Amino acid sequence: MIIAIDGPAASGKGTMAKRLAAHYGLRHLDTGVIYRAVAHALLTAGIDLKDEARAAEVAMTLDPTTFDNPAFRSHEVGSAASVVSALPKVREALLAFQRQFASQPPGAVLDGRDIGTVICPDAQVKIYVVADPKIRAHRRTLEARSRGEPADEAAILADILARDERDQNRAVAPLKQAADAYLLDNSHLDIESGVRAAIDIVEAVRAGRQRV
Template identity: 75%
Template sequence: MIIAIDGPAASGKGTLGKRLAHHYGYRHLDTGVIYRAVAYAMIAMGADLNDEALAVAVALELDPEKFGNPILKTQKVGEGASVVSAFPKVREALVNFQRQFAADPPGAVLDGRDIGTVICPDADVKIFVVADPRVRARRRTLEARARGEDADEEAVLADILKRDERDKNRTVAPLRPAADAHTLDNSNLDIEAGVRAAIAIVEAARARR
């Protein structure tokens, strides 16, 4: 089974996907980390994030062993990821990696912003996660401060709104729910309640099969 988790509510979404994968004994891939890894590699070398050719070259040389680097979760890298992920050739370079991950047994949970629409359009279950932008900003600010970062909530909110607008309007793989996706609003849900809601969606889908 392939479970696709998409949506603008990035904060907490990766945790949701990870928890869902653990519940079912599946593998988990936070695809946003892939684009963050590309952005971080370019930032580390002092490169221009708008250099599409270089971004493609970096994407083709990614080392999955480095996806766990905590610096990939920082706001600066997240902003960079939104820039490089808008490049059609970068997305193309990373599609096969994601699809192969999804296809390998015993099953997989992938979360990102184009899983149900582009990467795995035939996923067994598609969940589109949303939340009020101010709630997302508050959560992300608290997460950043917990990592020791000096995060300003209003600046985080501005970044969230800018990124959502950019992702919704990009020409390739725009952020939107798949026609058969189930919307999950976690504005008023903690992670435990969010996981329970996601499991209920998956179980309902399995019952219909």
């Protein structure tokens, strides 16, 4: 079974995906980390984020063992990743990696911004997670401060709005809800309630389609 988790609600979406994977005994891939890894490498090397050729070279030499690097979670890297992810050659380089991950048994939960529409359009379950931008900004501010990082909530909100606008209007794989995706608004849901809602969606799909 492949479960695609998409949507602009980054805060809480990754935790939901991990919990779903654990619940169903599936593998999990936060595809945003892949782009963050590329962005981090470019920033570290002092390479222009819009240098598509160099960015694609980096994308083809990623080491999955580094994906848990805490540095990838910084606000700076996240903003850079949004720029890098709009580059067609980078997306092309990472497409095969993501599809191969999803195809390996027993299946996987992938979360990102184009999973149900581009990476895994045949996923058995698609969930599109949204939340009010102001609530997302507040959550992200609390997360940053919990890690001891300075965080300006107004600046984070502005960045969230800019990233959503950029991702929704990029020429390649724009952020949008797949026609067969279930909408899940977690604006007022805590982690437990969000995970339970996602599990309910998966179970409803499985019962209706009889596909595993």
